[in-house]
Amino acid sequence: MKLLHVVGARPNFPKLAPVHRAGVAAGAQQVIVHTGQHYDDALSGSFFRDLDVPTPDVDLGVGSASHAIQTARIMEAIEPVFLHERPDWVVVYGDVNSTVAAALVSSKLGIRTAHVEAGLRSDDLSMPEEINRIVTDRLANLLLTPSRDADARLRAEGEPQSQIVFVGNVMVDSLLHSIALARQRGFRRSLGLSAAPIAVTLHRPSNVDDPERLRRIVDVLREIARDRPVVFPAHPRTKQKLTEMRLACDPVRVLDPVGYLEMLDLMDGAAAVITDSGGVQEETTALGIPCFTVRTSTERPITVTEGTNRLVPEPEDLRQAIAELRGSRTDRRPEGWDGHAGVRILEALSAHD
Ligand code: UDP
Secondary structure, eight states, X not given: OEEEEEEOSGGGHHHHHHHHHHHHHTTOEEEEEEOOSSOSIIIIIXXXXXXXXXXXXXEOOOOSOOHHHHHHHHHHHHHHHHHHHOOSEEEEETTSHHHHHHHHHHHHTTOOEEEETTTOOOSOTTSHHHHHHHHHHHHOSEEEESSHHHHHHHHHTTOOGGGEEEOOOHHHHHHHHHHHHHHHHTHHHHTTOSSOOEEEEOXXXXXXXXXXXXXXXXXXXXXXXXXXXXXXXXXXXXXXXXXXXXXXXXXXXXXXXXXXXXXXXXXXXXXXXXXXXXXXXXXXXXXXXXXXXXXXXXXXXXXXXXXXXXXXXXXXXXXXXXXXXXXXXXXXXOTTOSSOHHHHHHHHHHHTO
């Protein structure tokens, strides 16, 4: 069986790693195509090293652009690669522009397409990711879901049951695989913090592109940081906005984006996490760490119903949420968040081959 994996942005890489590892164990022929949607070491290269994934076979180098231009560039550059490689499966991950661009091209070429992380919906079409999720799921031949609610959603949208396979959460595979190494690296210790920190990540346009909203969030984080350490590895997009607005953040510790192992270690030792990231909502549930998601909706409701996540749409409400922290950690994980999703994906691909 020949698999061609398409990845392009930071959240894709922890999803690729367990599937690729399972592919190696199963003796599959594998090709990794990196679109270059994220291209610098902090958001891309370091993840391949930390997750022990081989250097991509093909790098399309598309770089940053508007959504339309980036998607179009990926489609144009990836078509000849698909025609040359002729894989049995194109495997796409998550909800970024690389995901939908690859699915559009592979499905028109009649190459079977598998979507890892199918069936997630925020029901918020103002999120570019939601558009990518809907289109990718509509086109994919095999819908590999992280939770049972995603299966139900796909069925409700009319997808045939024969194309839906519940496999569990690949992000959790990577987390469980890497957490011991992450702890050993000791990033959090190296920060010399006085207490367990509040870790923060924010990069969704709804939070960082509106100056007023970003100002409100930063005001609250600064208040919280007067009582306990707040560590904020800031996405380049967020950092740029903070700089443009000349927003003072002290005593919040704003860092450049950190590597995967550093981020795991930071979350693992945190009192709580404040985020708008999809992956971080899942990782905090897997670690049993309280998570406050600064959004009105989540495409990962299972992190709320069965995990540690809580939606906090209004930034000002974070104060109270942090003040009420109890310091206890849960060890309950949703079904299939067990470290074996990658193996189940390989089984599903073989069974549908
Ligand atoms: N992450 C990281 N360093 C950071 C921020 C996030 O390694 O400074 C990791 C995070 O732990 C998760 C992934 O990046 O594994 C999630 O990516 P992101 O938040 O960019 O995307 P989303 O999941 O929201 O699509």
